[in-house]
Amino acid sequence: MSERRRLRDKWRGKSWYTVLAPPYFGNVELGAVPVDAPEKLTGRVIDSTLYEITNDFAHQYLKMHFQITEVDGKTARTMFKGHEYSPDYLRSLVRRRTTKVDGMFSVTTKDGYKLRVSVCAFTLSRIKTSQEQAVRTTMKKIIEEKASTLTLDQFAQEIVLGKIASDIYNEAKKIAPLRHVGVRKSKLLTPLAQLPRLQVQTQKT
Numbered sequence: 001m002s003e004r005r006r007l008r009d010k011w012r013g014k015s016w017y018t019v020l021a022p023p024y025f026g027n028v029e030l031g032a033v034p035v036d037a038p039e040k041l042t043g044r045v046i047d048s049t050l051y052e053i054t055n056d057f058a059h060q061y062l063k064m065h066f067q068i069t070e071v072d073g074k075t076a077r078t079m080f081k082g083h084e085y086s087p088d089y090l091r092s093l094v095r096r097r098t099t100k101v102d103g104m105f106s107v108t109t110k111d112g113y114k115l116r117v118s119v120c121a122f123t124l125s126r127i128k129t130s131q132e133q134a135v136r137t138t139m140k141k142i143i144e145e146k147a148s149t150l151t152l153d154q155f156a157q158e159i160v161l162g163k164i165a166s167d168i169y170n171e172a173k174k175i176a177p178l179r180h181v182g183v184r185k186s187k188l189l190t191p192l193a194q195l196p197r198l199q200v201q202t203q204k205t
Contacts, residue, residue, distance in 0.1 A: 019046050019076045021053055021066060024153040028053045030066060030078070038071040043192050045081055050160060061089035062160065067192065080156040082115075082187040090120075093180055099123045101132050103139040106189070107147035109155050117143055117159065118185040119168065124177040131176045138172045152188075159183040 014034040021028040030048050035041055046066045050059035063086055066078035094100065101121040108114050119139045127135075146164055147155055158164045162182070169181040 015074070017041060017071065017074050017076045019066075019068065019078060021048070022077070022079050022153070024157055025053050025080070033076065041068045041071050041076050044068045046078060050083075061086045064160070067188070069192070080152065080188065082185070083160055083183075084185040085182070090184060093120075093122050095122065095179070097126055098179070099125075099127045099132060099176075101135045101139075103136045103143075105140055105143050107144055109147050109152045110149055111151045112190075113152040114189040115147070115152075115155075116187045116189055117147075117183060119143065119165070120180075120182055120184045121168070121172060121178055122180040124179050127176045134175045135172045138175065139168055142168050142171065156186075159186055 014036045016032045016034050019030040030046050048064045050062035064083050065081040067081040068076045069079050070077050103119045105117050165182045
């Protein structure tokens with residue numbers, strides 16, 4: 001059998017599954033994935049952009065990650081796995097004679113999901129080390145408070161759509177003049193094997 005024939009037969013054995021964003025991101029269609037067995041979809045991470053979800057061109061710089069958790073017929077359902085700024089956008093924020101303040105924090109949401117969250121702040125001019133530390137402390141305080149009072153669904157929306165960044169900016173600007181504050185990256189750390197248990201607990205509360 002020729003290589004071309006083998007490849008053709010291999011593709012014929014696959015079915016296409018429509019991948020949807022979670023309900024808290026509008027169940028937007030993220031694309032279609034071919035696979036020969038639906039169980040192979042579970043755990044796969046699908047990349048998108050926030051622009052594809054909101055249809056707002058201003059959100060093109062934000063890369064989204066969703067993990068497939070279940071397959072229902074020809075539909076694959078997902079949950080939020082994380083997000084990040086595009087490298088080009090992050091580079092565009094850097095200015096000479098200013099300070100970039102970075103903070104990385106591990107948090108647990110109200111419904112028990114663990115995430116690693118990276119926040120960045122860019123100042124209008126160079127600031128003192130003590131001011132950097134105070135801004136970072138403010139980041140940590142707000143991120144931890146938000147995570148402890150929000151479910152994963154709510155927390156994901158607030159970090160992606162800028163609500164938490166706005167809260168940090170409003171508090172940290174009292175410490176130093178700021179040009180930009182954003183949650184530049186997040187990653188869900190809770191293993192997929194633990195997700196059904198956590199989801200059941202959430203439904204009971």
